[in-house]
Amino acid sequence: MTPRARARPVARHRDDGLAARSRIQAVALRLFRDKGFDRTTMRDVARRAKVSLGLAYHYFPSKEAFVQAYYVARQDEHAAVVGRELPGVPALADRIRLVLESKQALLAGDRDLLVALTRVLLDPTSPLSAFAPETRPLRDQAVAIFRSALDHPDVPESLRDALATLLWAAHMGVMLRFVYDESPAHRETGRAIDAIVETFPTLVALLSSPMLQPLQEGLVERMRSLGLVLGAD
Amino acid sequence: MTPRARARPVARHRDDGLAARSRIQAVALRLFRDKGFDRTTMRDVARRAKVSLGLAYHYFPSKEAFVQAYYVARQDEHAAVVGRELPGVPALADRIRLVLESKQALLAGDRDLLVALTRVLLDPTSPLSAFAPETRPLRDQAVAIFRSALDHPDVPESLRDALATLLWAAHMGVMLRFVYDESPAHRETGRAIDAIVETFPTLVALLSSPMLQPLQEGLVERMRSLGLVLGAD
DNA sequence: GTCTATAACATGATAGAC
DNA sequence: GTCTATCATGTTATAGAC
Numbered sequence: 030m031t032p033r034a035r036a037r038p039v040a041r042h043r044d045d046g047l048a049a050r051s052r053i054q055a056v057a058l059r060l061f062r063d064k065g066f067d068r069t070t071m072r073d074v075a076r077r078a079k080v081s082l083g084l085a086y087h088y089f090p091s092k093e094a095f096v097q098a099y100y101v102a103r104q105d106e107h108a109a110v111v112g113r114e115l116p117g118v119p120a121l122a123d124r125i126r127l128v129l130e131s132k133q134a135l136l137a138g139d140r141d142l143l144v145a146l147t148r149v150l151l152d153p154t155s156p157l158s159a160f161a162p163e164t165r166p167l168r169d170q171a172v173a174i175f176r177s178a179l180d181h182p183d184v185p186e187s188l189r190d191a192l193a194t195l196l197w198a199a200h201m202g203v204m205l206r207f208v209y210d211e212s213p214a215h216r217e218t219g220r221a222i223d224a225i226v227e228t229f230p231t232l233v234a235l236l237s238s239p240m241l242q243p244l245q246e247g248l249v250e251r252m253r254s255l256g257l258v259l260g261a262d
Numbered sequence: 263m264t265p266r267a268r269a270r271p272v273a274r275h276r277d278d279g280l281a282a283r284s285r286i287q288a289v290a291l292r293l294f295r296d297k298g299f300d301r302t303t304m305r306d307v308a309r310r311a312k313v314s315l316g317l318a319y320h321y322f323p324s325k326e327a328f329v330q331a332y333y334v335a336r337q338d339e340h341a342a343v344v345g346r347e348l349p350g351v352p353a354l355a356d357r358i359r360l361v362l363e364s365k366q367a368l369l370a371g372d373r374d375l376l377v378a379l380t381r382v383l384l385d386p387t388s389p390l391s392a393f394a395p396e397t398r399p400l401r402d403q404a405v406a407i408f409r410s411a412l413d414h415p416d417v418p419e420s421l422r423d424a425l426a427t428l429l430w431a432a433h434m435g436v437m438l439r440f441v442y443d444e445s446p447a448h449r450e451t452g453r454a455i456d457a458i459v460e461t462f463p464t465l466v467a468l469l470s471s472p473m474l475q476p477l478q479e480g481l482v483e484r485m486r487s488l489g490l491v492l493g494a495d
Numbered sequence: 496g497t498c499t500a501t502a503a504c505a506t507g508a509t510a511g512a513c
Numbered sequence: 514g515t516c517t518a519t520c521a522t523g524t525t526a527t528a529g530a531c
Contacts, residue, residue, distance in 0.1 A: 049497075067387065070522060081499050086524070144386045151384040153377045153441045154300065160442055208386045209393055224484050231480070240473075247464070251457050282514080303506060314516050319508065321514095497531085504525075513516080 050088045053078045057095045058142065066096075066145030096146050097157050099139075104167065107132050108174050121181045121233070126226045128178040129200060133207070133222065137215065140207065147208050159201070172197045184233055191252035192233070199225045283321045286311045290328045291375070299329075299378030326382045330390050332372075333379055337400065340365050341407050354414045354466070359459045361411040362433060366440070366455065370448065373440065380441050392434070405430045417466055424485035425466070432458045 056078040060069040071092060075085040089095055110131045118124050136143055150159040157164060176193035184192065203225070207218040236245055289311040293302040304325060308318040322328055343364045351357050369376055383392040390397060409426035417425065436458070440451040469478055 071524080072522075081501095082524095083500080083526090084498060087497085090524090092523075148381075148385050148387070152381050154381070160438075205393075227480070228484050247460070251461050304508085305506070315507095316509085316517075317515055323508090325507075499530075500528090502525105502527080505523090507521090507523105509520075510518085511516100512518100513514100 049078075049080055049084065053080060053085050053088055054095065054098060057089070058099065061095070061142050061145065062139065065141050066092075093149050093155070093157060096142070096149050099142060100146055100150075101167065103135050104171060104174075106135055108170065110135070111174050111177060115177055121179075121183045122226050122230050124178040124181060125196070125229050126222070128175055128196075129203060129222045129225060132200065133203065133215075133218065136204070136207070143204070144208055147205070168197075171200075175200065183230070183237075185237055188233070188236055188249060191249050192229075195252050196225075196229065282311075282313055282317065286313060286318050286321055287328065287331065290322070291332065294328070294375050294378065295372065298374050299325075326378075326388065326390060329375070329379050329382050332375060333383075334400065336368050337404060337407075339368055341403065343368070344407050344410060348410055354412075354416045355459050355463050357411040357414060358429065358462050359455070361408055361429075362436060362455045362458060365433065366436065366448075366451065369437070369440070376437070377441055380438065401430075404433075408433065416463070416470075418470055421466070421469055421482060424482050425462075428485050429458075429462065432462075 053074060057069070057074045060073055060077065063069075064073075071085055072082060075082045078085065089098075111128055114127060114131070115124060118127055149155050149157050152158055153160075155161065159168065172193050175196040176189060179189050179192055179196070203218060203221050206221045207215060210216075210218045212218075235241055236248060286307060290302070290307045293306055293310065296302075297306075304318055305315055308315045311318065322331075344361055347360060347364070348357060351360055382388050382390050385391055386393075388394065392401065405426050408429040409422060412422050412425055412429070436451060436454050439454045440448060443449075443451045445451075468474055469481060
């Protein structure tokens with residue numbers, strides 16, 4: 030009997046919903062990092078977050094939902110960083126480097142998690158796949174981030190969309206390389222970024238040169254089909 | 263519990279090992295085609311092949327092992343077809359088309375299976391991944407097949423290795439496109455092949471042109487890194 | 496709407512007997 | 514080589530407390 034009349038509904042659950050939800054998420058991410066995605070069970074997560082298995086599933090309807098949440102958060106961070114730092118960078122190559130390296134920096138600490146992410150992103154049967162119609166908005170946001178690096182006088186406007194898609198595709202290649210990169214300090218991934226940073230301005234110059242004008246249309250068209258291929262629309 | 267289980271003396275071996283093994287494999291492939299990879303369970307396979315679950319696992323230690331077996335068989339077929347037909351094709355573009363389209367023709371009937379294959383091929387944690395050290399011989403064989411299409415006077419010998427790797431990478435892109443291709447008669451996949459067939463000779467011409475000689479070394483170097491990226495060695 | 500507790504299910508995978 | 518348990522885990526379901 031509560032002596033105080035009508036005291037609030039007592040005993041209450043340990044936390045309100047948001048706290049539980051974010052605790053579950055934090056525990057999951059930590060366990061994925063510590064033990065790897067596969068070796069972490071939903072039962073582990075629930076136990077360590079001190080919630081029931083049912084509640085964990087209530088907030089994250091599948092193990093992959095954790096990965097998806099992580100992915101979205103990182104891309105938002107990437108957009109913020111790029112939006113903040115890009116205006117201070119004049120040279121095209123540096124802009125491309127910034128956009129690639131900042132993304133890499135955001136992910137570098139979570140390689141194990143990225144492995145799980147890759148699996149989801151490349152699974153054609155998953156609605157969370159990088160090429161699935163359901164993830165189109167995310168893909169568009171990503172391409173827009175890369176396009177902002179190409180907002181530069183050296184890049185003809187007519188080429189920007191096509192090149193942005195190409196740059197996004199190159200960045201997917203970097204992520205793939207990273208996932209396999211066993212070299213110290215991710216040296217090989219850094220090399221892949223270097224290669225892109227060096228190649229892109231050359232490509233832009235080639236495409237802009239009057240000498241190659243006859244080829245330009247064809248190449249742009251081919252990059253457009255690359256966009257269609259990867260955009261899977 | 264099956265009532266006749268205790269009936270004793272081990273029912274003798276119904277067949278010799280090979281017959282059971284190939285029966286299991288055949289049943290698995292048929293079920294994958296009929297119901298899709300995910301909806302086919304090992305228990306289905308075992309039941310339809312009239313063997314125990316344990317025996318199915320004895321021969322195919324995981325579901326993915328079926329996919330691996332399929333992949334190896336198809337690549338051998340591809341090597342055979344290309345080896346047989348390529349000598350009669352003089353034009354470079356036609357050679358490239360042959361090698362791409364023959365591969366596609368081999369896979370076209372098994373798109374559902376290819377989806378499962380893609381998942382294995384792109385899973386960084388799988389030793390069966392397309393980029394894993396364990397599958398290096400397979401990858402080398404694949405690159406060699408594509409290299410044979412580039413055995414042609416138009417292609418400078420110094421470029422052939424790099425371009426073979428690039429062509430192989432492009433072919434991986436075609437497979438990825440195919441997996442997502444919902445268009446009638448796989449039209450979009452055909453277009454991707456067309457784009458590659460048109461682009462490659464142009465690229466070769468560009469790389470060979472004396473005007474671009476200063477760029478050539480850099481581009482070859484970048485293609486080499488692409489090879490390293492994808493070869494993951 | 497937040498949370499617990501517990502059971503149950505389907506299925507991929509393994510162990511060990513014969 | 515072959516089988517019969519048995520396990521581990523993702524996932525669903527139920528019944529209820531506050």
